[in-house]
Amino acid sequence: MTSLIVCHACDLVHRRGAIQADSRVRCTRCRAELYRTNSASIDTAIALAITASVLLLLSNLYPLVAFQLNGTTRVTTLFGAALGLYDQGYGLIGAIVLITTVFIPLFQIASLLYVLIALRDRRRAVRQNELFRTLSRLRPWALPEVFMLGALVAVVKLSALAQVIPGISLFCYAALMLTLAGLTSVTPTEQFWAWVEGSKT
Numbered sequence: 001m002t003s004l005i006v007c008h009a010c011d012l013v014h015r016r017g018a019i020q021a022d023s024r025v026r027c028t029r030c031r032a033e034l035y036r037t038n039s040a041s042i043d044t045a046i047a048l049a050i051t052a053s054v055l056l057l058l059s060n061l062y063p064l065v066a067f068q069l070n071g072t073t074r075v076t077t078l079f080g081a082a083l084g085l086y087d088q089g090y091g092l093i094g095a096i097v098l099i100t101t102v103f104i105p106l107f108q109i110a111s112l113l114y115v116l117i118a119l120r121d122r123r124r125a126v127r128q129n130e131l132f133r134t135l136s137r138l139r140p141w142a143l144p145e146v147f148m149l150g151a152l153v154a155v156v157k158l159s160a161l162a163q164v165i166p167g168i169s170l171f172c173y174a175a176l177m178l179t180l181a182g183l184t185s186v187t188p189t190e191q192f193w194a195w196v197e198g199s200k201t
């Protein structure tokens with residue numbers, strides 16, 4: 001089947017050639033990158049998604065940071081930090097933190113696993129296309145990097161006032177951030193639809 005692809009930069013329509021592994025396809029007029037194919041398999045994506053789900057679970061189970069001040073120790077978790085924001089009257093910010101750091105990554109990982117495991121078995125998951133479109137739209141709203149940066153700045157600032165001990169959760173969250181970046185890079189939109197077409201044979 002011949003499919004067409006439109007350049008996102010200059011709107012020139014191209015006929016898609018045979019896709020080669022590990023190649024970048026550029027617009028013939030403006031040289032913008034149309035798509036990049038990589039040889040990552042569904043198995044790689046599933047393995048990364050499983051790793052990410054374990055890291056997300058661990059980063060919610062273990063303490064984020066521990067503070068020691070005047071002999072007392074206070075430990076906070078990711079959920080605890082969001083609840084703390086709520087208690088201090090920043091309910092909206094607490095909700096945004098939870099949604100962007102926990103719920104959107106959770107939805108991303110779970111729905112990718114659901115769709116990819118079905119594709120691997122050459123099946124088509126119920127609501128596969130809708131799910132993948134939602135995932136593409138949600139991608140800019142998963143903000144683990146922003147959260148990590150904020151958490152690191154807070155840890156450094158607070159270390160002047162109290163002894164701050166980074167918790168297991170913080171390290172798991174850092175690993176999750178890298179795993180999600182890897183997962184996003186092996187499941188670009190083009191690659192996903194290539195898998196869908198491949199599963200029909």
Ligand SMILES: [Zn+2]
Pocket residue numbers: 007008009010011012027028029030031032
């Ligand atoms: Zn172009």
